[in-house]
Amino acid sequence: MTEPDLNLVVLGLGYVGLPLAREATRGGLLVVGLDTSARVVDGLNSGRSHVDDYSDDDVREMRAAGFSATTEPSCLDRADVVVVCVPTPLDEQRKPDLRAVEAAARMIRDHVRVGILVVLESTSYPGTTDTLVRGILEESGLMAGSDFHLAFSPERVDPGNGSWNLRNTPKIVGGLTAECTSRAAKFYERFVESVVRVSGTREAEMAKLLENTYRHINIALVNELAMLCHEMGIDIWEVIAAARTKPFGFAPFFPGPGVGGHCIPIDPNYLSHHVRTLGHEFRFVELAQEISGRMPAYVADRVASFLGRRGLSIAGARVLVLGVTYKPNIADDRETPARDVIRHLRERGAEVTAHDPMVEVFVVDGDPVRMANDLDSALASCDIAVLLQAHDAYDLGRICSIAPLVFDSRGVTRGPNVERL
């Protein structure tokens, strides 16, 4: 027996919402994407993708299978399931900014119907679903857990990861009630291979924060070790390669020029802020932030001292920064540490040019960075190339053979003219 069609509305069509809309469409659901950005909506409706990993062909395939996008909240009137995938950034004081979640919840409140399932996927601190979102939805007069279902399911999307995607990555689901969990699990089982049920929304919210905080702390640990190893004349990359041969009890993390993206520099703040409201400090997170926050200045200092040892001053040096995105093989430059590295290099008097095969325009402090189009001639005319992101498109051997000096913040090159972090 085939299951009846479900009308799904995905609220927020970014890095999280678009993959969800695509898998659900492929799973046979009738999917409408609701986004406040007319640019995003018009683009998708004309078959254009704005998200890494998704081509225009993918969007056209979704369109052919019935997907459409809109800025019009009236689409919520026909929804059986609504999944919220809106951004959860930090405000100017680096505190949680839940305005998009609140706006999304108000939009749903005005259309909520008996029997509907509402799922929050946006990362936030424990209690967001069963207090903030629930409170707004219940202003409709309908009660969560009895009139409609409410759940949290953290997104684990990893842009640029060719192996793990929404379909084959286990999906955690926690509802307000057992029935809410069951409804949400059955919904995701339509297009996700494995669903992990937890007892409530707070456990699901916390699981996501644990995952990101774990990464945050371990990256900071190897960043601090990298700085110490350099002073002790030890190659941190060799140390990690050796340690990871242990088949149990060790997971490798790698140092770099700092943490970036929408998750690692942001999500643990949601947790530490929440912990502060309980009168405690989350010292691990704060320490991790402080250590990784030092890395861009540390990279600039190491570049300056490498140049110095080769008889050149950083002041006036022509520095070519390679790769400005926060992770390899994607075009996303949100919260990328490249911005801070360039800022520190400029402060030390360097003349910075950048190259990134995925990025055409890159602005630091309102000032667009000069972007090199021809990589070979940029390498030949710089004093030093600083590798911040090792995109697959980079021929590392060629970079090292053309650039006079290379500072490698990713530990992927070797050579007489190379210094590694």
Ligand SMILES: NC(=O)c1ccc[n+]([C@@H]2O[C@H](COP(=O)([O-])OP(=O)(O)OC[C@H]3O[C@@H](n4cnc5c(N)ncnc54)[C@H](O)[C@@H]3O)[C@@H](O)[C@H]2O)c1
């Ligand atoms: N990007 C990732 O790799 C990733 C991974 C896991 C979890 N998350 C979490 O998922 C959530 C969404 O992140 P993202 O990277 O997809 O964000 P994004 O910025 O790529 O996309 C968000 C979309 O939501 C739209 N939007 C904003 N306010 C809206 C509103 N009130 N109503 C409807 N649409 C609205 C925006 O126009 C945008 O298109 C965040 O909480 C993030 O922490 C992100």
